[in-house]
Structures are given as structure tokens and as C-alpha cells.
Amino acid sequence: xxxxxxxxxxxxxxxxxxxxxxxxxxxxxxxxxxxxxxxxxxxxxxxxxxxxxxxxxxxxxxxxxxxxxxxxxxxxxxxx
Amino acid sequence: xxxxxxxxxxxxxxxxxxxxxxxxxxxxxxxxxxxxxxxxxxxxxxxxxxxxxxxxxxxxxxxxxxxxxxxxxxxxxxxx
Numbered sequence: 001x002x003x004x005x006x007x008x009x010x011x012x013x014x015x016x017x018x019x020x021x022x023x024x025x026x027x028x029x030x031x032x033x034x035x036x037x038x039x040x041x042x043x044x045x046x047x048x049x050x051x052x053x054x055x056x057x058x059x060x061x062x063x064x065x066x067x068x069x070x071x072x073x074x075x076x077x078x079x080x
Numbered sequence: 081x082x083x084x085x086x087x088x089x090x091x092x093x094x095x096x097x098x099x100x101x102x103x104x105x106x107x108x109x110x111x112x113x114x115x116x117x118x119x120x121x122x123x124x125x126x127x128x129x130x131x132x133x134x135x136x137x138x139x140x141x142x143x144x145x146x147x148x149x150x151x152x153x154x155x156x157x158x159x160x
Contacts, residue, residue: 002151010151013144015137021144023151030155032148034114034131034141051114051130055152057095061114062145064093064101068112069142071082071090071103072135075110 006043009033024052032058086123089113104132112138 003011009022018038024031035050053061083091089102098118104111115130133141 010155012147012151013140015133015140019131019137021141021148023148023155025155030152032152034133036131048128049131051099051116053095053114055156057099058148058152060093060095061101062149065142065145067092068101068103068138071092072110072112072138075090075103075105076135 005037007046019050026052030055085117087126099130106132110135 005011005020005022007024009024012021012023014020015034018036020035020037022033022035024033031052031054033046033050033052035052036047037044038047039045085091085100085102087104089104092101092103094100095114098116100115100117102113102115104113111132111134113126113130113132115132116127117124118127119125
């Protein structure tokens with residue numbers, strides 16, 4: 001049921017054709033990455049366009065999801 | 081109650097001293113960014129290390145938060 005990429009990272013989802021969310025074990029640390037990839041010689045490789053969060057940063061990020069939602073709603077109501 | 085950065089973007093939270101989550105209006109489109117900043121001449125400026133999600137990408141990402149959580153738990157239970 002799980003899909004892994006060419007680097008052996010677990011693909012959680014694809015946000016666009018080239019952007020994906022992965023969960024990786026990097027030297028014993030779990031990282032959550034949101035990153036762009038490019039295709040080279042049949043392989044999909046990560047670009048520097050993206051960010052990898054440590055478990056601690058992810059936990060802090062996740063707590064702020066409702067605040068992000070609220071800010072988006074506020075911004076969009078101002079734009080319309 | 082809201083904090084804005086030197087670029088006028090709404091700061092949702094700081095994940096580390098140099099990493100922050102912002103919500104921005106970019107030419108009428110709302111973007112959610114997770115990005116590293118650096119300090120230059122007293123100003124904090126964005127680096128290319130990060131990613132900016134459109135509202136559509138954010139929505140797709142948000143739906144996958146439980147899957148990310150599940151993958152982290154799975155990975156950490158395998159490591160311990």
C-alpha cells in the first residue's frame with residue numbers, strides 16, 4: 001500500500017506533477033519533506049526547492065495548521 | 081495579534097530561529113510558505129531553501145496530515 005521513490009523515501013502524496021510530500025529516515029532521524037523533483041535519465045531527483053522538517057519542527061508545524069487555515073480564510077475574505 | 085515580517089507577510093509561527101511559516105498574498109493568490117531566512121543589514125530575508133504552496137496545494141497537503149502522522153509513527157516504531 002506504500003509507495004517509495006527512487007531514493008527509498010516514502011511518498012505520502014503528490015501536490016503537483018513535480019512536488020511531493022515524503023517521510024524519510026535520514027541517519028536515524030525522521031524527516032518530513034515537501035520538495036520539487038526533476039527527471040534525469042529516467043530517475044526523479046530532488047531539487048533544492050523544498051524543505052525537510054525534523055520531527056520536532058513537524059510537530060510545531062502541525063499545531064499551527066488551524067492558524068494557517070484561519071489566516072487563509074481571513075486573506076481570501078479580504079481579497080473577495 | 082498578528083505579526084508581519086519585513087516583506088509584509090503574515091508570520092504564523094517560527095519552527096526554528098531561521099525557519100518560519102507565513103501566509104502571503106502574492107498577486108491576488110494566497111500562498112502558504114515554509115522557508116528559511118537569513119539576516120542581512122538588520123533585515124530578515126527569505127532564502128531559496130523552502131517552498132511556497134498555492135491554496136490548492138495547501139488543501140491537498142492538509143488532507144494528508146493524518147497520513148504523514150501515521151508514516152512517522154510507523155517509521156519511529158521501526159527505529160526503536
